Amino acid sequence: MIATLGRFSLWLALAVAVYGAFASFLGARRGRPALIESGQGAVVSIFGLSSFAVLLMEAGLVGHDFSIEYVARNGSLDTPLFYTIIALWGALEGSILLWVWLLALMTLLTVIFERKRQRELIPYVTTVLLCIAAFFLFLVVFPASPFTTIFPAPADGRGPNPLLQNHPLMAVHPPGLYAGYVGWSIPYAFGMAALITGRLGEAWIRTVRRWSIASWGFLTVGIIVGGRWSYEVLGWGGYWAWDPVENASLLPWLTGTAFLHTIMIQERRKMLKFWNVALVIITFALTIFGTFLTRSGILSSVHAFSDSAVGPLFLAFIGVILFLSFSLLVYRSDRLQAEGDLDSLVSRESAFLVNNLLLLGFAFAVLLGTLFPLLSEAVRGVKVSVGEPFFNTVNVPIGLGLIFLMAVGPLIAWRHASVESLRRTFAGPLCLSTVGTGICWFLGVRGLYPLLAFGLSLLTAITVFQEFARGAMVRRRNTGEGYLTALSKLTSRGRRRYGGLIVHLGVAFIVIGITASSIFKLEQEVTLKPGESLQLGRYQVRFDELSAWQEPHRFVVQGNFTIFNSNQKVAEMRPAKRFYPAEQQPIGTVDVRSTMREDLYLVLSSFAKDGTSATVKALVRPLMMWIWVGGWVMVLGSLIAIWPDRRRAVAADVVEEYVAWQPGRS
Amino acid sequence: MTKKTKLLLGGGLIVAALAYLINSGIREAAVYYMTPSELKAKGDAVSDRSLRVGGMVVPGSLHWEPQTLKLTFRLTDGKEEVAVEHTGSPPDLFKEGAGAVVEGRCVSGGTFQSSMIMAKHSEEYKSPEKGGASAEHIHQTLVQPQRTQ
Numbered sequence: 001m002i003a004t005l006g007r008f009s010l011w012l013a014l015a016v017a018v019y020g021a022f023a024s025f026l027g028a029r030r031g032r033p034a035l036i037e038s039g040q041g042a043v044v045s046i047f048g049l050s051s052f053a054v055l056l057m058e059a060g061l062v063g064h065d066f067s068i069e070y071v072a073r074n075g076s077l078d079t080p081l082f083y084t085i086i087a088l089w090g091a092l093e094g095s096i097l098l099w100v101w102l103l104a105l106m107t108l109l110t111v112i113f114e115r116k117r118q119r120e121l122i123p124y125v126t127t128v129l130l131c132i133a134a135f136f137l138f139l140v141v142f143p144a145s146p147f148t149t150i151f152p153a154p155a156d157g158r159g160p161n162p163l164l165q166n167h168p169l170m171a172v173h174p175p176g177l178y179a180g181y182v183g184w185s186i187p188y189a190f191g192m193a194a195l196i197t198g199r200l201g202e203a204w205i206r207t208v209r210r211w212s213i214a215s216w217g218f219l220t221v222g223i224i225v226g227g228r229w230s231y232e233v234l235g236w237g238g239y240w241a242w243d244p245v246e247n248a249s250l251l252p253w254l255t256g257t258a259f260l261h262t263i264m265i266q267e268r269r270k271m272l273k274f275w276n277v278a279l280v281i282i283t284f285a286l287t288i289f290g291t292f293l294t295r296s297g298i299l300s301s302v303h304a305f306s307d308s309a310v311g312p313l314f315l316a317f318i319g320v321i322l323f324l325s326f327s328l329l330v331y332r333s334d335r336l337q338a339e340g341d342l343d344s345l346v347s348r349e350s351a352f353l354v355n356n357l358l359l360l361g362f363a364f365a366v367l368l369g370t371l372f373p374l375l376s377e378a379v380r381g382v383k384v385s386v387g388e389p390f391f392n393t394v395n396v397p398i399g400l401g402l403i404f405l406m407a408v409g410p411l412i413a414w415r416h417a418s419v420e421s422l423r424r425t426f427a428g429p430l431c432l433s434t435v436g437t438g439i440c441w442f443l444g445v446r447g448l449y450p451l452l453a454f455g456l457s458l459l460t461a462i463t464v465f466q467e468f469a470r471g472a473m474v475r476r477r478n479t480g481e482g483y484l485t486a487l488s489k490l491t492s493r494g495r496r497r498y499g500g501l502i503v504h505l506g507v508a509f510i511v512i513g514i515t516a517s518s519i520f521k522l523e524q525e526v527t528l529k530p531g532e533s534l535q536l537g538r539y540q541v542r543f544d545e546l547s548a549w550q551e552p553h554r555f556v557v558q559g560n561f562t563i564f565n566s567n568q569k570v571a572e573m574r575p576a577k578r579f580y581p582a583e584q585q586p587i588g589t590v591d592v593r594s595t596m597r598e599d600l601y602l603v604l605s606s607f608a609k610d611g612t613s614a615t616v617k618a619l620v621r622p623l624m625m626w627i628w629v630g631g632w633v634m635v636l637g638s639l640i641a642i643w644p645d646r647r648r649a650v651a652a653d654v655v656e657e658y659v660a661w662q663p664g665r666s
Numbered sequence: 667m668t669k670k671t672k673l674l675l676g677g678g679l680i681v682a683a684l685a686y687l688i689n690s691g692i693r694e695a696a697v698y699y700m701t702p703s704e705l706k707a708k709g710d711a712v713s714d715r716s717l718r719v720g721g722m723v724v725p726g727s728l729h730w731e732p733q734t735l736k737l738t739f740r741l742t743d744g745k746e747e748v749a750v751e752h753t754g755s756p757p758d759l760f761k762e763g764a765g766a767v768v769e770g771r772c773v774s775g776g777t778f779q780s781s782m783i784m785a786k787h788s789e790e791y792k793s794p795e796k797g798g799a800s801a802e803h804i805h806q807t808l809v810q811p812q813r814t815q
Contacts, residue, residue: 390695
């Protein structure tokens, strides 16, 4: 019943998507408002149908309907409810269903919010988004149907992959990434609509600004939470392995970051029009490429899920997107001439240009490193891979250059910066960060790269604080407001600028966390008998005993450790191994004790079955928590940057827009 | 020099620096993939190179000494076997009869000194053991689902 209804609603959604794409396009071409509205009605219907399909899938999972193959593979009677619900994105079919739903939701929001403001563009935007939706609906209807049934239905399912039911962050990591991936379809669709209509002014750029920042923010959340999941679940003490699938999520983030910066140049100076459209096309194509890498299994990775028939389809889809988009771009290139010109090499514009070059270089290096095994096999016939050393050699210097630009770029004047203004702005921060770098040296930081990483991050943080402090002072002097009022009013009057600065501050925190936790990392692995201890940094880790018990869906063996810091007991830690019935090998569960100063990380690597010894791996990673704190600061900055302006929200046309909106009719 | 020349020159310098970085990165970090047979055939010619060798862990060859953390096993591709030494505990999912990839170098005597072991993870993992035959049945059903319409 559920399966039949689910299949039916997805079929119907596919048909409606194809119809809507044609209707919108023809309506706009021939000037037929009725067809355009019908296309918008299709958007509403697809959202309804895909929501229904998602609810059906959840009903199947929660109701343990094992006649649905997906439920039998990813659910089981013993799996806790929380992990049963999030099993929706535990495997290929369900995650594409989630993708479809997110795309339908975002398309609907786009139509609702931009329908009145972008009357000329919106039919084409709808067409492009419905075409993308049709592709993903095709996948869930044919090769990757989540509602395939099995007969006879098994009595119990296998349950989700243990790695996916070991940590609550699994509820955030995939949906965050998907929302980020899917979100980039909207700026892309506006870019395409602008190319099709030839309305290549700054209007589309202004419209996509907020959508781009939001998608970028979601991608950021997905990446950071993914790193945290890897750190807390995979038990290797790291958070980023330059794994192909991780790289795939980083690629659109890098090009998207470039896009967010250059659209500012276009808005201000009417330059880089061609480049911006190209960037949005590349970013969108990379989001699809990311899904392709995750799901095709052409590169081995921790995420390398099963081989499936969807791989070649994704590749074909990327080919079609790139071909059509770039043909259109070249066709319209005469309308994409810059109206402004670069006035000086020492200006905000040129800082942004260099930033773009570096971000694209970074992305290119990541792409090359990821695809290197395939490329070398195709070209030279030998399988050669480049691992972490490659990415570090290439990307650390580029990253340092980017942090430098992050510190100085936002403070350099547009058009032309005078020597006097540079001195006024940077003299203080430069002195302070030099002193800070000196302190780092005294604390034992050696080597050019680590010192630069600390120094430049400090410079960034100091310039951000200086910018806030100066703005608030000026405001306070002019209006007589208190310090805090002045600060908050300042931020809300220039949300985009100050939000952006807060994002930069978050990046500085992350860089400090990454650098300190790598260069001062301590690691030790030993086998201990009960009562024996190991010494690592300030900590003494004593192994007390092993304990073991049966839980409904797994068997747990836990090591009990007591942690002393100069003979003071500071904590008890319990790393464990969990044995899932569906898996022949255990899954380790890490125990981490995090403080702002450092993390102590324990892994129970192995144990004697009679409980007489346990092998434990212990790590100390200083300032690790700053990586996660920096991530949340970045999210906060993005939220400030996209927060709607109150003045605009009550503007008459927008109110009218809400009142007049009646799905399918108005 | 005009502004445009300066700009192009600056951009060119950055691109050249990137190209240099990428080139030296590849030289430093290249790791060659080999099967145990290829490794045997190449012999000492590859002793100074970083290698990745993939194969199946030979049943009965796995030994682990908890006190010294010394792990030894043999990898096979069905034709040749390579003896591997590693320091550290065996990773989860690593076991006899399962696939694994090791990264490291060949040392004297044809032994492979591994610095990293990658056990094969997969979303589509093995059949459940719970419930014996019926579980096996589920697996069979899942491998070749009978599609009903």
